[in-house]
Amino acid sequence: xxxxxxxxxxxxxxxxxxxxxxxxxxxxxxxxxxxxxxxxxxxxxxxxxxxxxxxxxxxxxxxxxxxxxxxxxxxxxxxxxxxxxxxxxxxxxxxxxxxxxxxxxxxxxxxxxxxxxxxxxxxxxxxxxxxxxxxxxxxxxxxxxxxxxxxxxxxxxxxxxxxxxxxxxxxxxxxxxxxxxxxxxxxxxxxxxxxxxxxxxxxxxxxxxxxxxxxxxxxxxxxxxxxxxxxxxxxxxxxxxxxxxxxxxxxxxxxxxxxxxxxxxxxxxxxxxxxxxxxxxxxxxxxxxxxxxxxxxxxxxxxxxxxxxxxxxxxxxxxxxxxxxxxxxxxxxxxxxxxxxxxxxxxxxxxxxxxxxxxxxxxxxxxxxxxxxxxx
Numbered sequence: 001x002x003x004x005x006x007x008x009x010x011x012x013x014x015x016x017x018x019x020x021x022x023x024x025x026x027x028x029x030x031x032x033x034x035x036x037x038x039x040x041x042x043x044x045x046x047x048x049x050x051x052x053x054x055x056x057x058x059x060x061x062x063x064x065x066x067x068x069x070x071x072x073x074x075x076x077x078x079x080x081x082x083x084x085x086x087x088x089x090x091x092x093x094x095x096x097x098x099x100x101x102x103x104x105x106x107x108x109x110x111x112x113x114x115x116x117x118x119x120x121x122x123x124x125x126x127x128x129x130x131x132x133x134x135x136x137x138x139x140x141x142x143x144x145x146x147x148x149x150x151x152x153x154x155x156x157x158x159x160x161x162x163x164x165x166x167x168x169x170x171x172x173x174x175x176x177x178x179x180x181x182x183x184x185x186x187x188x189x190x191x192x193x194x195x196x197x198x199x200x201x202x203x204x205x206x207x208x209x210x211x212x213x214x215x216x217x218x219x220x221x222x223x224x225x226x227x228x229x230x231x232x233x234x235x236x237x238x239x240x241x242x243x244x245x246x247x248x249x250x251x252x253x254x255x256x257x258x259x260x261x262x263x264x265x266x267x268x269x270x271x272x273x274x275x276x277x278x279x280x281x282x283x284x285x286x287x288x289x290x291x292x293x294x295x296x297x298x299x300x301x302x303x304x305x306x307x308x309x310x311x312x313x314x315x316x317x318x319x320x321x322x323x324x325x326x327x328x329x330x331x332x333x334x335x336x337x338x339x340x341x342x343x344x345x346x347x348x349x350x351x352x353x354x355x356x357x358x359x360x361x362x363x364x365x366x367x368x369x370x371x372x373x374x375x376x
Contacts, residue, residue: 002359003315006196007147007173007289007350012239013198019242020200023235031232032223041234048241055248056190056207057181064206064224065237069172069193070099072206073141075217075228076168076189077103080139081112083215087139087166089113093125093153094335097170100141101331122281123151123336131161138165144174144185148319148332148348150262150280150289152178159186166212172196172204176247177255177288182207194236198352199243203236254353259287261351261360266290268364273371279333279346290349291319293333293342300374302345308370309347314363318346 003011023044029037031045046060053060066072077100080086092104094116101116108114117129125142133140140162142153150173159167168189174180176197182190189212193204206228208214214227221229247254262285266278269292279291294300302318309316319330329343338346349363 001313001315002363004349004351004355004359004363005315005317006352006355007348008317009195009201010198010352011354012195012200013243013246015246016199016239016242020235020239023238027234029234031234041232044234045232045237048237051241052192052205052244055244056175056192057183058207059210061225062182062207062210064208064227065232065240066204066206066228067202067230068195068204069097069170069191072191072193072204073097073099073170074103076191076206076208076214077139077141078107079215079217080166080168080189081107083217084213086137086212086214088137089115089133089135089139091115091117091130091133091138091140091165093117093119093142095119095123095125095146095148095151095332096141096143097147097172100143100170104141119335121337122284123149123279123332124281124284125153125158127154127157127161130158134162134164136164136166138162139168140165141168141170143170143172144180145171145178145286145289146332147173148289148330148346149291149336150286150350152284152286154284155185155187173286173289176244176251177258177286179251182209188212194240194243197243197247200236200239203233203240205240250353255287257353258351258355261355261357262287262290262349264357265349265351265360265364268361269367272364272368277338277342279336279338288351291333291346292349293338293346294371295342296375297339297341297345300345300371302347304374305345305347305367305370308374309363309366312366312370314366316363316367317348318344319348 031041050060172193175192190207195201329340333343
């Protein structure tokens with residue numbers, strides 16, 4: 001199998017597993033317990049919190065561990081308007097992950113004020129449109145890197161356009177792949193996840209700027225400074241710590257390698273497969289994602305393309321793993337102006353630090369064969 005769907009998840013590194021194992025066997029205590037085995041787990045969790053905070057240029061008290069990016073996005077969005085009563089309206093971009101768009105639309109059905117701002121053909125949010133929502137009671141959510149196209153949003157410009165608003169960014173596809181500094185970006189909230197950077201599934205974190213009176217969205221426990229109820233998983237958090245340390249420690253080397261791979265991939269795709277459109281922008285793009293569609297999409301079944309690639313040993317996707325198999329057009333590509341047919345027949349490649357040039361070459365050769373066969 002040639003795995004080119006690293007935006008969906010990544011292979012967990014061996015040394016991350018090794019670091020987790022003691023916390024799954026001998027050191028299994030509940031970190032909220034006062035006896036020694038519990039205190040040992042608490043020390044490990046707080047050490048991880050401090051290190052991950054430092055990697056984000058945050059204070060440890062600003063990091064709250066969650067089960068992943070989806071929970072963190074939901075909790076930040078819903079608590080800001082409900083439990084914490086920080087805002088009275090929410091603004092999101094039309095290309096956000098479904099873990100932002102779906103809860104936002106549910107809040108709208110319940111009577112809250114929700115606005116979706118448009119993006120251009122490259123997927124860049126309309127900053128001028130955002131400036132109209134510059135009020136202290138407005139919550140703005142714009143993801144740093146789009147998970148389908150790799151488009152990087154101009155967070156500095158967004159912050160400048162709406163300095164009074166609360167600003168959240170889903171940084172799941174950015175953390176560990178781009179320089180990401182919560183203070184430099186001026187965000188009030190951020191979301192990150194472990195399994196996108198060769199860490200374990202089931203753990204992520206939300207950054208909540210100090211001074212914000214944020215209350216837990218779910219009830220039933222006082223863990224995580226009363227901001228997220230539920231027993232912390234020491235093993236997962238330690239695994240997250242090691243994965244984050246490795247990702248940031250090798251960030252520039254890995255980013256350069258991935259950028260070279262995706263640049264090579266784009267060149268090959270354009271040369272070997274006629275009638276494709278590259279939906280990932282030339283500039284303001286993350287190093288690891290390339291999204292393409294077919295201009296004759298009416299003759300190509302997007303699901304059939306992915307299945308044919310899978311049969312030949314290539315793992316790629318047509319967008320977010322959260323809606324894989326739904327046969328729905330990509331809401332991201334539709335928002336960028338593509339037709340429904342093109343948005344259904346898109347292919348997303350996403351590489352990682354371990355991807356090779358040979359794997360990329362093979363994938364393009366097979367996709368060219370699949371497209372040629374389907375067109376004939």
